[in-house]
Amino acid sequence: MTRTIRIGTRGSALALAQTGTIADALRRAGENVEIVKVSTAGDRDRSVPVSQLGVGVYTSALRDALQAKQIDVAVHSYKDLPTAPESGLVLAAVPPRADPRDALIARDGLTLGELPPGSTVGTGALRRTTQLRALGLGLELVPIRGNIDTRMGKVFDGELDAVVLARAGLDRTGKTDKITETLDPIQMLPAPAQGALAVECRVDDVDIEHLLQSTLDDEVTRAAVTAERAMLAALEAGCSAPVGALAEVVEDLDENGSVIERISLRGVAAAGLDGESVELIRASAVGDKSDAERLGRELAAELLDLGAGALSGPGRNSR
Numbered sequence: 001m002t003r004t005i006r007i008g009t010r011g012s013a014l015a016l017a018q019t020g021t022i023a024d025a026l027r028r029a030g031e032n033v034e035i036v037k038v039s040t041a042g043d044r045d046r047s048v049p050v051s052q053l054g055v056g057v058y059t060s061a062l063r064d065a066l067q068a069k070q071i072d073v074a075v076h077s078y079k080d081l082p083t084a085p086e087s088g089l090v091l092a093a094v095p096p097r098a099d100p101r102d103a104l105i106a107r108d109g110l111t112l113g114e115l116p117p118g119s120t121v122g123t124g125a126l127r128r129t130t131q132l133r134a135l136g137l138g139l140e141l142v143p144i145r146g147n148i149d150t151r152m153g154k155v156f157d158g159e160l161d162a163v164v165l166a167r168a169g170l171d172r173t174g175k176t177d178k179i180t181e182t183l184d185p186i187q188m189l190p191a192p193a194q195g196a197l198a199v200e201c202r203v204d205d206v207d208i209e210h211l212l213q214s215t216l217d218d219e220v221t222r223a224a225v226t227a228e229r230a231m232l233a234a235l236e237a238g239c240s241a242p243v244g245a246l247a248e249v250v251e252d253l254d255e256n257g258s259v260i261e262r263i264s265l266r267g268v269a270a271a272g273l274d275g276e277s278v279e280l281i282r283a284s285a286v287g288d289k290s291d292a293e294r295l296g297r298e299l300a301a302e303l304l305d306l307g308a309g310a311l312s313g314p315g316r317n318s319r
């Protein structure tokens, strides 16, 4: 009998779309696959801000199902995955990344700069609220939760003037045409690993690991998100934090004039979250592609030197 690979996913439209692309790629490689929906804490409880539910609210139920052998593969939004590794599991593949930037959906086709002072902008993530506040546009930031449709709906029904969402989620669910502005990373750095997927399996499932790696893994995406996540891990010291990061693989010349690939990493962190005032610290660095992890750690050290340390506290939410 041929094996069937059980792929676990959250049941949201976005998660199913993401997992569908993974399932298709494995089918093209000749595998039998079955998609298994797993409900997570983040899906069940919409009343509480994610920052209060703790880390891994969208991912731990999937990891539990993997450990319990109810599924063979877990597909996560990489940015939802805690930075701490989980023993018994391995990150077998990081597929090519979608657009990592954040997007604005505003009433009447408005851009961020066109929103009048006092406009209401919905977002639950501290990373987004701190960066939006730092722009000094006088926006009123409103905490919201829910899936993409729920959040977008608050603009269409007039409850809010705008919402900020990950562009990748909108693209993957066919809602690109609702975007009124894709935010430049100079204004709004995305969450570390935003737009990327993490495909996990059990560490002792060596066959599956090799299959996932050879069919799905993208080396450039892996290098970029490794730098971003190393920065996050070094900054948050065990809990999540309002941190943005974006790494891009760029071509450079070495001392002999040969073309080499390097990683350019930008990071942002809040120095303090004191009432309405927020000071943001930004830094950037370029390093060897083969040393992505170190680049991330070094940029985190620089941000901490510049004062980013003041923000670490329990239950902060990086998204």
Ligand SMILES: NCc1[nH]cc(CCC(=O)O)c1CC(=O)O
Residues within 6 Å of the ligand: 058, 077, 078, 079, 080, 164, 165, 166, 168, 169, 193, 194, 195, 196, 197, 319
């Ligand atoms: N649970 C939040 C979440 N996790 C992944 C995405 C979007 C897709 C991605 O960033 O990879 C979103 C929605 C959002 O931030 O707007």
